[in-house]
Amino acid sequence: MSKKLNKRGQASALAMALLAALSISGEVSAATDAEVRGLASVKQFTLDHNARLIAQAQLLETAVADYAAIIKAHKGDYQAAWNADKKQLARQIETIRTLWLETSNQYETIEGIVAGIPATAKYDLILDAGNPGSESEDVAEYDLPLPDGKVLKRPGNLFHGITEPLFWGMDEALVKLEVDLNGDGKISRGEMLFDANLGLGAAGALTHWSKALQADMSAWKPNRDDAFTSVVTMTPTVGDYFGEWKESQFISEEIGAFVAQSRLADVLGIMGGCKKMYFSAISPVVASNDAALDQQIKNGFEELLSLVEDTYAREKAGTQFGTEEADALGNEAQDIADRVVAMVLQAAAKNEVTIRG
Known part of the structure; x- marks a missing residue:
């Protein structure tokens, strides 16, 4: 990043x-009428996609909550949850990945605008491009509270730094259990159950910061x-x-x-x-x-x-x-x-x- x-x-x-x-x-x-109209259309375009971003983020948050509920029903035992509800868990992870893509793509559509405007550039760091606090520059300036009470200090951007690695099993440290998601008799990279606690916190943060972006974009004077x-x-x-x-x-x-x-x-x-x-x-x-x-x-x-x-x-x-x-x-x-x-x-x-x- x-x-x-x-x-x-x-x-x-x-x-x-x-x-x-x-x-x-x-x-x-x-300033001409054409320029004023053009600036207004850019703002409206961004707000329209921002609204879709929020809607998709909320759907994603609900899907992750449903996944977490299955794990919780088995007292946090991922193996027991998989043994009892493997088909439902596999479907839920597929749904989460589909919703993540739809959410991310809504942001990518407006990233070229959001990241370039000084008043909203900070949201690009938080949502899509910022580094964790361990880096010396371009740090995403936020902390991530989790449902279990832990707070991750400056964990990096939400889309590509946290949720994509989490939902696709790219970070082995976040894999709770390797499983055969597609039922082909073998386990490939990315077939796994992810950390529900982190997933819930990060999905909720996507909704929160997408709404914060909407507030500042609404206030922006083109x-x-x-x-x-x-x-x-x-x-x-x-x-x-x-x-x-x-x-x-x-x-x-x-x-x-x-x-x-x-x-x-x-x-x-x-x-x-x-x-x-x-x-x-x-x-x-x-x-x-x-x-x-x-x-x-x-x-x-x-x-x-x-x-x-x-x-x-x-x-x-x-x-x-x-x-x-x-x-x-x-x-x-x-x-x-x-x-x-x-x-x-x-x-x-x-x-x-x-x-x-």
Whole structure:
């Protein structure tokens, strides 16, 4: 996680430096109806998906509670629970994984916006990208209370740091019992019963922090500086997402992070959010005094999303990418993103936009 977040910090620092260096003179455009409508549409888009995120998180929390109830009925004896209710437990874990994916994907759809806006960026650390307190930077600043009364101090982000490893058995320390979930007569990695206490606490936290995000997003007053900052901060992270894809089981075939689905699915959501912010909220500003530059930036976003969409479609169709090809695709995506950001910074300077660190 830290590489991605470090990249975000580097992107902000680079943006500030480039913006200062450009010093482009020009008429500063006042807010137009198109810009105001665009900013409002970005906020509404984010709130709509945030509401779906909350709804899915609540369903996930209920599903985990049902799983925990089975374990509790057997006095916390996972072996006894499995012996008595193996079919129900297997179905429940399948349901939990399906709901987790639906919940995570709702967040990924808005992550490119949430993580780039200074007023809401902290929620990205908590929900999806922050490090545990053992790291020196980009720490998710929250504690996780558990039903048994324990409190985990700064445990890391909820989606990829806690719940995904928990629900898919990626962290052996959290596996309570290895079992044959699919009934094929053998036990493979990820076939297990997970820690119900941690699952309940983490699922409840997903609901809690999704609601907190909704409150702060509702209070956010859309503005030009935040819109530019969001795009400049998040678009250059694409190469690191490709790096995470390369290191996942979808390329390396080794169980590690990001096992629930291909990281490319997340990239589509995140970069789609960046595109939404530019096309809706920033394009009216840029086009007002440089239509050619605006079109170049739009073309860049289309090229970037097309590359990700094509790569993901090939993967889903059965293409097995090697590490060298994954690297090449990541470098290509990064080159496009850097080119787009350079142009957005040019437009920011022309319109006296402040990129917030």
